[in-house]
Amino acid sequence: MSNANHKHRALEAGLLTCLECGQISRVAKLPEGSSVRCPACRATLEPRKANMITRTWALVLTGYILYIPANLFPIMTMEMVGNSEKETIFSGVVELFQSGMWAIGLLVFCASITVPLMKLVGLTVLLISVQCGWNWRKRDRTRLYRVIEFIGRWSMLDVFLLSILVAVVNLGGVATIDPEIGMVFFASVVIITMFAAKTFDPRLIWDRAPTQTAS
Amino acid sequence: MPKDAMAQKRGGWIACPDCDTLHQCGPVKAPHDVKCANCGRTLFTRTENPLDRPLAFALAGLVLFIPANLYPIVTFSFHGVKTDNVLVTGVYRLAEGGFPGVGLLVLLASVLFPALYLMGMTYVLLCSRLRQYPGDFALTLRMTQGLNRWGMIDVYLLACLISFIKLGQLATVLPGPGLYCLGGVLVCTLLASLGFDPDLLWRRFGARSDKAGSWNLLKPKAS
Incomplete structure (x- = not known):
């Protein structure tokens, strides 16, 4: 065609x-x-998307900074018949592994910890490669961009999971789950990396190709 | 429909949004994916019944959306005490717990964006089918294209599944009728967006219709 x-x-x-x-x-x-x-x-x-490199860098750097508190601070407090327990994103994964549900644990680990970090690293590599005008593996880098753009939404998994848990486990003194500040940072990371992927313009990967300048 | 065949034939040129390579595109037989020869991106997908099929699924999705929001999704019983949630309970509880921003995000991604996506799709497909283009047609089609990624019912359903597993050890957790309706909404949305062909809608609207060599010259306007 x-x-x-x-x-x-x-x-x-x-x-x-x-x-x-x-x-x-x-x-x-x-x-x-x-x-x-x-x-x-x-x-x-x-x-080309205006000020693409500056804008994407700003969002990516913000994402890196917010990624740290997102993983350090607890995302929820579980109160079960008297004893209260704070859970971070990582401890939630560990708990799933310990109770033998390693498949689900792996899924949550990928969606909440690996995917946001991979997106940030991937966008950093793409930005540096565009700024340095690398002529290397353009097709693969464009594909990497498409994967980053597609996969980002799945990081919302933990945000939705929390919204279900706090709604359902709400039995007063018997069992309650409350949201904690870590979730704000985590949700910000997800949204900011989604915007960063949207701001990036993959056409710049192809712009300095010498084979393409001849018309 | 001879007019549709006309609209498809006038295709002319298309530029890949990912690598800016120009392609000349002739008439395409449905069902067919047209990919960029340079970077491999799918430029558009020509489907069979490009107007009626997604319209039917979008309408079905909108109908199912009502019970999906009204009936409980997850029912949780712990030592005889029972609670359940609808889609917006979590939003309310997050806002109540001091995090209205996260609540708003959940509301947008699980309720508003999926609903707007289905409504936008219904609207543009109806307009295109009736060949009546009100002033906000282009804006609605742009919004609908953009919302595709931001409606996250599929992610929400996966979160439901994980919540069953996580809570299953503590208490009895049962799926509510809302969950099945939400599953139906997801299936309808997926099938509708599979058949949804923005390229065809833009062509029918009149975009992309220039023949090679006769591009319209735009005069820059100071802003």
Whole structure:
């Protein structure tokens, strides 16, 4: 369906692509500080997402900083017939492992601890590679970006789990689960990394390809 | 529908959103995935019955959404005391416990965004089917495309499953009728979004219709 024998790139051909509706437009040279809107859907047209590297770096660094308290502070307090126990994200995983449910434990471990960290590390690698103009494994890096973008939502697992636990285990003095401050940090990490993935523009991975400049 | 065939034929050019490679795209036979030759991203998926099928599933999902919000999802009984929750109980308890932000996040991701996604889908599919394009059609279609990732009923259901396992050791936990309805909402949403083809809707709306070489020249506007 596509003519792959000679690859043209839209921006190099002087064309702007609307990321919302896919409309391709030719735009006269843009003066500084002006903007155009897509003629079809009225979304703002940009050659590349504006200030992408600065914005993504800011979100990624915030994510790293918040990742620490998210894992150190307890996310909930369990009160079971008199004895109260604070649980962090990691101790919740350990508890699942200890009670023999290693499959579920592994799932929660991946969704809550591995995925946010992998997203942050992955975006850091992508950002550095774009800034240094690496010409290396562009296809794989684009794929890495797509995985990061797709997988992020599953980190919300622990947030939803807490919302179910605090709603159901609410029996006054007998058994109660209350939310703790760690959950705020954790939820922030999930949301900030999702925004960071959305801000990143994978087209910059391809922008300095020497094979593609010939048109 | 000859007009649909026309809309598909006028395809013209398409640029990959992930790598900016230009492709020329002819008519596509459904069901077919069109992938970027350069980076492998799926550019669009042409499906059979691209308007009626997702519309039916979106409407079914909206109907199921009502009992999914009204009936309890998880029932918990501990030494004879019973509690249960609906979708928004957790939101309320999180806000009550001093974390309204987290509560709002749960409300958005598990109730509002999935509902808006289904409503948006129903609206744009109906508009496109009737060929009536009100002023907010483009905005609604953009919103619907964007909400795909932010409705998280699938993640919520997995969290329900884990809560059964976690609480199963302490007490008796039973699934409520709301859980089955929520499962139904998830299946309907998935099937609707599988058949949902924003590319086709944009084409029918009039976007992407330029032939090669005759791009419209946009005059920059100072902002």
